[in-house]
Amino acid sequence: MEQKLVGILLNAAAHRGVPQGRTGWESLACYEEAADAYGLTPCYLKLADIDPVSGCSAVYIKSQQGYKRVVIPIPEVIHNRAIYPSGNTGTQRLAARGVKVFNLHSRYGKDEIHRLLSLDSGLVGHLPGTDTGSGGLIRMMEQYPDLILKPRRGSIGKGIMRLRRKDKESWTLEYLHHGQRASVHIHPARLPGPLLRRVDGSSYLIQERIPLAEAGGRPFDLRVTVQRGWGGEWVVTGLFAKLAPPGGFVSNIARGGEAATASFALEQAFPARAAAHYRMSAAGLALAVARCLERGLPGLADIGLDIGVTRDGQLFFIECNGRDQRYGFIKAGLPEIWKDSYRRPMGYARYLLDGGAER
Incomplete structure (x- = not known):
């Protein structure tokens, strides 16, 4: 198999750490081992080092002397592992000149994801009640006793608030403040101005809080990594x-x-047979979500989906992560699956380099 280059597009902070191997939870060793299995050599780049006019880019490539910075033609295939502000068109410009960028975008608005999934009749029943704006907040408070308010483009749980009914006259708003849990009581007829400004500013989504199953009294959801690999098909x-x-x-x-592990948490909440059923059902739902999203999100190839299981066994889609934080597999004691999460995208890269059609 001919050795070819595959680009790994990183944010500037991670890219700076490549020469020292300090890239946080982005494992260079895993990229290199996975790429080698498919006859590929990874090169690490950032948008600022790509010159569409000349068609060249400065990249880091591992050599016997460590990571060497060289200038090469822009790689034919690039796996996007960077997050850019809304409105950045760098990856689209690359795609326009024929570069195959998979995971063209790595952050999507939660409202956009909800809209796309709500178009699929088979998935509507797996979506929590959702609304927007101050009017939507009032409607949701009238309909549900427990709500989650989340930033439309937030990540890693930052900015999420919980609003739940305490009694007929008051609600409790819970949030994290400097890493500590805080709460305030509010009256539904006198909602705080700062709260209304947030939800009216088109930055927040209001959703029914799913009564998640619990393990040892702790609510949990399932992170399902869904990726394209060799052959281009979606796989969990x-x-x-x-x-x-x-x-x-x-x-x-x-x-x-x-x-x-998913088995551990599910078996804390359900009998073993039911736990196995919900585990397989969550994987099936994740695949259905990925196949639905691909119709509206070009270049989608590597995502992490949060799936909730309720106490009575219903499955709900919670969130789509365009840059899946794979380190959860390490923390869950699943190092081989962690490595697989690097192998599969490299298989997809080889598929594209060999002429496979982008999905």
Whole structure:
């Protein structure tokens, strides 16, 4: 198999750390091992070093002397692992000149994802009640006793708030303040101005809070990694559970959540046979979500989906992560699946380099 280059597009901070091998949870060794299995050599680049006019880019490539910075023609295939502000068109410009960029975008608005999924009649029943704006907040408070308010473009659980009914006259708004849980009581007829400004500013989505199953009294959801590999088809690479901290409502690992195997968490909440059924059903739902999203999101190839299982066994889609934080597999004690999450995209890169059609 002919050795070819594959680009790994990183944010500037991670890219700066390549020469020292300090790229956070982006494992250069895993990229290199996975790429080698498909006859590929990874080169690490950032948007600022790509010159569409000359058709060249400065990249880092590993040599016997360490990572060497060289100038090469822009790689034919690039796996996007960077996050850019809304409105950045760098990856689209690359695609316009014929570069095959998979995961063309790595962050999508939660409202956009909800809209696309709501067009699929088979998925509507797996979507939580959702609304926007101050009018939507009032409607949702009239319909549901427990709500989650989340930034449309937030990540790792930052900015998420919980609003739940305390009694007929008051609600409790819970949030994280400098990493600590805080709360305030509010009256539905006198909603705080700062809260209304947030939800009216088109930056927040209001959703029914799903009564998640619990493991040891801790609510959890399932992170399902769904990727394209050799051949271009969607495959579930693996899944793990994210447990909220004791007394908390956000399961994100970066916000104090804990990773565990899906089997462990599900078997804490359900009998073994039911737990196995829900595990397989979550994987099936994740595949259906990926296949639906690909119709509206060009270049989609590597995503992490959060799937919730309720106490009575219903499955709900919660969130799509365009840059899946794979380190959860390590924290859940699943190192081989962690490595697989690098292998599969490199298989897809080889498929594209060999003339496979982008999906």
